[in-house]
Amino acid sequence: MPNILVVEDSPTMRQLISFAMRRVPNSRVIESTDGVDALKKLSNEKIDIILADINMPVMDGLKLVSLIRNNDAFKEIPIIIITTEGAEEDRKRALALGADDYLPKPIQTQQLVKMVKDYLGIKA
Amino acid sequence: MKEEIPILRKAEEFLQIFRKGEEFTKSLLKENERLRFRVAELEEELAQSTNESRIKNYKERIRMLEAEIASMKDRFNEVERENKDFAKRYIEVEEENNNLANLYVASYQLHSTLDYEEVLKIVLEIIINLIGAEVFAILLVDEKNNRLIPVAAEGMDKDSIPEMEIDSGLIGEVVTEGEGYFSDEMVRLKEIDPRNPIVCIPLKIKEHVIGVIAFYSFLIQKTSFSSIDYELFNLLAGHAATAIFSSRLYTQSERKLSTIQGFLELLRDKPGK
Structure with a gap:
């Protein structure tokens, strides 16, 4: 059963992403409101993929990506960034820090579902 | 001399019978020849007629198979068209589904x-x-x-x-x-x-x-x-x-x-x- 960690401060986006992830077979969504909370969840649960926002209180998404990529226990986990920052330089910055993919808001949920399935090796 | 005459008559009679037998045998041989020829002719005719009918049958079968292939091709094209329609419809339904999810979430949150x-x-x-x-x-x-x-x-x-x-x-x-x-x-x-x-x-x-x-x-x-x-x-x-x-x-x-x-x-x- 793949565990999907959704790191997002907006309850609306958290609900929307969790709702979309119902289409990933047998998956379980674990929600986090910021980077610090996400790191706690990572320590307590086996996470298969992370969907993270950039602009969040306490710890932003980019800092979270950087910490995860520098931690041997978590560095292999795929990370997809979902953000309002749509400029090319923001994308490049996130990918350079170690994010695997970058999806600007407003998102097409079918695109996100496909991406997650691809990273988890689930055939459509 | 009187004794010789019946013997000669009998010999003549025998000879005649023999000649008749010879003629009959000859006519039988001729008839046999004619019949053999006829049999050969008929066999050839029969062989020819079988080939023609086979060819006819094969032609008919080919025509039927061609018609079947054409009909299958039509069906295949029809199914492919249907498939494309379904795929298109699936994308539309998925999009609609996503839109409804967005609206549901927005409404729920509000x-x-x-x-x-x-x-x-x-x-x-x-x-x-x-x-x-x-x-x-x-x-x-x-x-x-x-x-x-x-x-x-x-x-x-x-x-x-x-x-x-x-x-x-x-x-x-x-x-x-x-x-x-x-x-x-x-x-x-x-x-x-x-x-x-x-x-x-x-x-x-x-x-x-x-x-x-x-x-x-x-x-x-x-x-x-x-x-x-x-x-x-x-x-x-x-x-x-x-x-x-x-x-x-x-x-x-x-x-x-x-x-x-x-x-x-x-x-x-x-x-x-």
Whole structure:
């Protein structure tokens, strides 16, 4: 059963992403409101993929990506960034820090579902 | 001599019989030859007629198989067309499904609380995350003074937005007409004029306009409006209006209730003192 960690401060986006992830077979969504909370969840649960926002209180998404990529226990986990920052330089910055993919808001949920399935090796 | 004559006669008779036998044998041989020839002829005819009928049969079979292939090709093309239609329909249904999920989430969030400030925050969140707006403001009608008061904004300072007359300008027109305004192009103005949004939608409870959402700029990746955007605009026009209105009333009534309770407690305490 793949565990999907959704790191997002907006309850609306958290609900929307969790709702979309119902289409990933047998998956379980674990929600986090910021980077610090996400790191706690990572320590307590086996996470298969992370969907993270950039602009969040306490710890932003980019800092979270950087910490995860520098931690041997978590560095292999795929990370997809979902953000309002749509400029090319923001994308490049996130990918350079170690994010695997970058999806600007407003998102097409079918695109996100496909991406997650691809990273988890689930055939459509 | 007399004895010789019967012997000769008998010999002659025997010879004749023999000759007849010879003739008969010859005629039998001839007949046999003729019959053999006829048999050979018939066999050849029969062989020829079998080949022709086989060829005829094969030709018929080929014709039938060709017809069958043609019919199967037609069926295959038909199934392929159907497949394409189904694939197209599947994409449409999936898109519709996603749109409905967006609308469900937006509607669910809007009615998840009666706290006025929280409702305003949720409206801002929906607009940022689901529509992709960057700079926008929510203005509510102050019916006592016939003015539009800014109550929340994103991407700009709320205090930089002036109060506006409800019967003048582009925003005033949206309030009086109750119809949304959409500019022809999603222009990104360098300087934002609070009185001239690029999109303005009324917040309506039935036909009563309680305010507007004015959009001044959209995210860089948002280059056009999709059908779901218009659905969300409609949803916001109705559901956000109800949520804002009811939460404002609830918050006001809560405030009034605590004031009245305070007074009652004061009155109760007074006679005892």
